[in-house]
Amino acid sequence: MAKCLSSTLVLSSAPFSRSITTNSGCYDARCTTEGTVQVAVNNQWRTCPPQGGSLLQWDGYDGTVECPVAAQVCVVLGCFFSGQGVTQRSPSS
Helix, strand or coil: CEEEEEECCEECCCCCCCCCCCEEEEEEEEECCCCCEEEEECCEEEECCCCCEEECCCCCEECCEEECCHHHHHEECCEEECCCCCEEECCCC
């Protein structure tokens, strides 16, 4: 799934990378079977903190991606949605 998130990412080689501003970007995202969110930038997958927050450490980029709260994205009507399109009942259902 694609998810639009707040981001300050710019290419490290960009001449304006020192003046980073907050923008939105749409990134590949998926929910894991553990109920966490993973976000990809240029096929580099990173796992978000469960409570949301900033992700750093993208090879070739400066800035951050703001992750959503996993429980708000990965659990819908008592089902977990995985990146493979498989649904499973959550343990609390």
